[in-house]
Amino acid sequence: MKRAPSTYEIIWETIRHIPKGKVTTYGEVAEQSGLPRQARLVGYALHNTPHGLDIPWHRVINSQGKISLPKQNGSYAKQKKLLLKEGIVFTGDKIDLKKYGWLRRLKNRK
DNA sequence: AACGTGACAAGGC
DNA sequence: AGCCTTGCCACGT
Structure with missing residues:
Protein backbone atom coordinates (compact mmCIF):
# COMPACT_ATOMS: atom_id res chain seq x y z
CA MET A 1 0.00 0.00 0.00
CA LYS A 2 1.01 3.51 -0.61
CA ARG A 3 1.99 5.31 2.52
CA ALA A 4 1.04 8.94 2.87
CA PRO A 5 3.82 11.30 1.78
CA SER A 6 5.93 12.58 4.62
CA THR A 7 6.13 16.28 5.35
CA TYR A 8 9.55 16.37 3.74
CA GLU A 9 8.26 14.79 0.56
CA ILE A 10 5.50 17.36 0.27
CA ILE A 11 8.04 20.14 0.65
CA TRP A 12 10.45 18.66 -1.87
CA GLU A 13 7.62 18.29 -4.36
CA THR A 14 6.71 21.96 -4.00
CA ILE A 15 10.30 23.02 -4.57
CA ARG A 16 10.44 20.87 -7.67
CA HIS A 17 7.92 23.25 -9.31
CA ILE A 18 9.93 26.45 -8.93
CA PRO A 19 10.71 27.59 -12.46
CA LYS A 20 14.22 28.25 -13.65
CA GLY A 21 15.28 31.86 -13.28
CA LYS A 22 12.96 32.43 -10.33
CA VAL A 23 13.45 32.20 -6.60
CA THR A 24 11.12 31.81 -3.66
CA THR A 25 11.28 31.98 0.10
CA TYR A 26 11.15 29.30 2.76
CA GLY A 27 7.89 30.70 4.02
CA GLU A 28 6.35 30.61 0.58
CA VAL A 29 7.34 27.01 0.03
CA ALA A 30 5.77 26.17 3.37
CA GLU A 31 2.58 27.91 2.38
CA GLN A 32 2.42 26.30 -1.03
CA SER A 33 2.92 22.97 0.69
CA GLY A 34 -0.10 23.53 2.88
CA LEU A 35 2.07 24.18 5.91
CA PRO A 36 1.54 27.87 6.65
CA ARG A 37 4.05 29.61 8.91
CA ASN A 73 32.15 26.12 3.92
CA GLY A 74 31.56 27.18 0.35
CA SER A 75 27.90 26.24 0.19
CA TYR A 76 26.98 29.92 -0.01
CA ALA A 77 29.18 30.40 -3.06
CA LYS A 78 27.81 27.24 -4.61
CA GLN A 79 24.23 28.44 -4.35
CA LYS A 80 25.10 31.89 -5.61
CA LYS A 81 26.85 30.44 -8.60
CA LEU A 82 23.85 28.33 -9.55
CA LEU A 83 21.57 31.35 -9.30
CA LEU A 84 23.86 33.58 -11.33
CA LYS A 85 23.94 30.92 -13.98
CA GLU A 86 20.15 31.22 -14.27
CA GLY A 87 20.41 34.93 -14.84
CA ILE A 88 19.46 36.07 -11.36
CA VAL A 89 21.12 39.33 -10.39
CA PHE A 90 22.51 40.05 -6.94
CA THR A 91 22.64 43.54 -5.52
CA GLY A 92 25.33 43.12 -2.94
CA ASP A 93 24.30 39.88 -1.29
CA LYS A 94 20.60 40.39 -1.94
CA ILE A 95 18.17 39.33 -4.64
CA ASP A 96 15.20 41.51 -5.57
CA LEU A 97 12.21 39.34 -4.68
CA LYS A 98 9.80 41.65 -6.46
CA LYS A 99 11.65 40.98 -9.65
CA TYR A 100 12.69 37.37 -9.32
CA GLY A 101 10.11 36.03 -6.87
CA TRP A 102 8.18 33.02 -8.12
CA LEU A 103 4.82 33.93 -6.67
CA ARG A 104 3.75 37.01 -4.90
CA ARG A 105 4.49 36.88 -1.24
CA LEU A 106 1.20 36.78 0.58
CA LYS A 107 1.14 37.74 4.16
CA ASN A 108 -1.65 35.70 5.59
CA ARG A 109 -1.23 36.76 9.13
CA LYS A 110 -4.17 37.29 11.40
C1' DA B 1 8.47 10.70 26.30
C1' DA B 2 10.57 15.13 27.25
C1' DC B 3 13.90 18.28 25.36
C1' DG B 4 16.85 20.97 22.35
C1' DT B 5 17.63 22.20 17.69
C1' DG B 6 17.05 24.50 13.17
C1' DA B 7 19.04 26.35 5.07
C1' DC B 8 12.87 30.71 8.88
C1' DA B 9 9.55 34.87 9.51
C1' DA B 10 7.51 38.81 11.58
C1' DG B 11 7.24 42.31 14.93
C1' DG B 12 9.20 45.49 18.33
C1' DC B 13 12.75 48.67 19.51
C1' DA C 1 19.72 48.99 9.18
C1' DG C 2 20.50 45.64 13.09
C1' DC C 3 19.56 42.99 17.09
C1' DC C 4 16.31 40.44 20.13
C1' DT C 5 12.04 37.74 21.06
C1' DT C 6 8.44 34.79 19.94
C1' DG C 7 5.82 31.37 17.13
C1' DC C 8 6.35 27.22 14.59
C1' DC C 9 6.79 21.75 14.68
C1' DA C 10 9.26 17.39 12.89
C1' DC C 11 13.39 14.96 14.28
C1' DG C 12 17.14 12.87 16.70
C1' DT C 13 18.77 11.95 21.33
Whole structure:
Protein backbone atom coordinates (compact mmCIF):
# COMPACT_ATOMS: atom_id res chain seq x y z
CA MET A 1 0.00 0.00 0.00
CA LYS A 2 1.01 3.51 -0.61
CA ARG A 3 1.99 5.31 2.52
CA ALA A 4 1.04 8.94 2.87
CA PRO A 5 3.82 11.30 1.78
CA SER A 6 5.93 12.58 4.62
CA THR A 7 6.13 16.28 5.35
CA TYR A 8 9.55 16.37 3.74
CA GLU A 9 8.26 14.79 0.56
CA ILE A 10 5.50 17.36 0.27
CA ILE A 11 8.04 20.14 0.65
CA TRP A 12 10.45 18.66 -1.87
CA GLU A 13 7.62 18.29 -4.36
CA THR A 14 6.71 21.96 -4.00
CA ILE A 15 10.30 23.02 -4.57
CA ARG A 16 10.44 20.87 -7.67
CA HIS A 17 7.92 23.25 -9.31
CA ILE A 18 9.93 26.45 -8.93
CA PRO A 19 10.71 27.59 -12.46
CA LYS A 20 14.22 28.25 -13.65
CA GLY A 21 15.28 31.86 -13.28
CA LYS A 22 12.96 32.43 -10.33
CA VAL A 23 13.45 32.20 -6.60
CA THR A 24 11.12 31.81 -3.66
CA THR A 25 11.28 31.98 0.10
CA TYR A 26 11.15 29.30 2.76
CA GLY A 27 7.89 30.70 4.02
CA GLU A 28 6.35 30.61 0.58
CA VAL A 29 7.34 27.01 0.03
CA ALA A 30 5.77 26.17 3.37
CA GLU A 31 2.58 27.91 2.38
CA GLN A 32 2.42 26.30 -1.03
CA SER A 33 2.92 22.97 0.69
CA GLY A 34 -0.10 23.53 2.88
CA LEU A 35 2.07 24.18 5.91
CA PRO A 36 1.54 27.87 6.65
CA ARG A 37 4.05 29.61 8.91
CA GLN A 38 6.32 26.63 9.05
CA ALA A 39 9.26 28.03 7.19
CA ARG A 40 11.71 26.37 9.56
CA LEU A 41 10.46 23.01 8.50
CA VAL A 42 11.36 23.83 4.92
CA GLY A 43 14.90 24.62 5.94
CA TYR A 44 15.02 21.41 7.90
CA ALA A 45 13.71 19.39 4.96
CA LEU A 46 16.23 20.94 2.60
CA HIS A 47 19.04 20.21 4.97
CA ASN A 48 17.99 16.58 4.84
CA THR A 49 17.52 16.32 1.12
CA PRO A 50 18.85 12.98 -0.14
CA HIS A 51 21.57 13.18 -2.77
CA GLY A 52 19.64 11.37 -5.47
CA LEU A 53 16.73 13.79 -5.34
CA ASP A 54 16.88 16.22 -8.24
CA ILE A 55 15.25 19.43 -7.05
CA PRO A 56 16.19 23.10 -7.54
CA TRP A 57 17.12 23.58 -3.91
CA HIS A 58 19.14 26.67 -4.78
CA ARG A 59 16.02 28.61 -5.75
CA VAL A 60 14.95 28.81 -2.12
CA ILE A 61 16.19 31.85 -0.22
CA ASN A 62 15.04 33.70 2.88
CA SER A 63 12.45 36.45 3.18
CA GLN A 64 15.12 39.13 3.10
CA GLY A 65 16.18 38.05 -0.35
CA LYS A 66 19.41 36.56 0.93
CA ILE A 67 21.01 33.16 0.84
CA SER A 68 20.62 31.42 4.16
CA LEU A 69 23.74 29.32 3.98
CA PRO A 70 27.00 29.97 5.83
CA LYS A 71 29.70 31.68 3.79
CA GLN A 72 32.40 29.58 5.40
CA ASN A 73 32.15 26.12 3.92
CA GLY A 74 31.56 27.18 0.35
CA SER A 75 27.90 26.24 0.19
CA TYR A 76 26.98 29.92 -0.01
CA ALA A 77 29.18 30.40 -3.06
CA LYS A 78 27.81 27.24 -4.61
CA GLN A 79 24.23 28.44 -4.35
CA LYS A 80 25.10 31.89 -5.61
CA LYS A 81 26.85 30.44 -8.60
CA LEU A 82 23.85 28.33 -9.55
CA LEU A 83 21.57 31.35 -9.30
CA LEU A 84 23.86 33.58 -11.33
CA LYS A 85 23.94 30.92 -13.98
CA GLU A 86 20.15 31.22 -14.27
CA GLY A 87 20.41 34.93 -14.84
CA ILE A 88 19.46 36.07 -11.36
CA VAL A 89 21.12 39.33 -10.39
CA PHE A 90 22.51 40.05 -6.94
CA THR A 91 22.64 43.54 -5.52
CA GLY A 92 25.33 43.12 -2.94
CA ASP A 93 24.30 39.88 -1.29
CA LYS A 94 20.60 40.39 -1.94
CA ILE A 95 18.17 39.33 -4.64
CA ASP A 96 15.20 41.51 -5.57
CA LEU A 97 12.21 39.34 -4.68
CA LYS A 98 9.80 41.65 -6.46
CA LYS A 99 11.65 40.98 -9.65
CA TYR A 100 12.69 37.37 -9.32
CA GLY A 101 10.11 36.03 -6.87
CA TRP A 102 8.18 33.02 -8.12
CA LEU A 103 4.82 33.93 -6.67
CA ARG A 104 3.75 37.01 -4.90
CA ARG A 105 4.49 36.88 -1.24
CA LEU A 106 1.20 36.78 0.58
CA LYS A 107 1.14 37.74 4.16
CA ASN A 108 -1.65 35.70 5.59
CA ARG A 109 -1.23 36.76 9.13
CA LYS A 110 -4.17 37.29 11.40
C1' DA B 1 8.47 10.70 26.30
C1' DA B 2 10.57 15.13 27.25
C1' DC B 3 13.90 18.28 25.36
C1' DG B 4 16.85 20.97 22.35
C1' DT B 5 17.63 22.20 17.69
C1' DG B 6 17.05 24.50 13.17
C1' DA B 7 19.04 26.35 5.07
C1' DC B 8 12.87 30.71 8.88
C1' DA B 9 9.55 34.87 9.51
C1' DA B 10 7.51 38.81 11.58
C1' DG B 11 7.24 42.31 14.93
C1' DG B 12 9.20 45.49 18.33
C1' DC B 13 12.75 48.67 19.51
C1' DA C 1 19.72 48.99 9.18
C1' DG C 2 20.50 45.64 13.09
C1' DC C 3 19.56 42.99 17.09
C1' DC C 4 16.31 40.44 20.13
C1' DT C 5 12.04 37.74 21.06
C1' DT C 6 8.44 34.79 19.94
C1' DG C 7 5.82 31.37 17.13
C1' DC C 8 6.35 27.22 14.59
C1' DC C 9 6.79 21.75 14.68
C1' DA C 10 9.26 17.39 12.89
C1' DC C 11 13.39 14.96 14.28
C1' DG C 12 17.14 12.87 16.70
C1' DT C 13 18.77 11.95 21.33
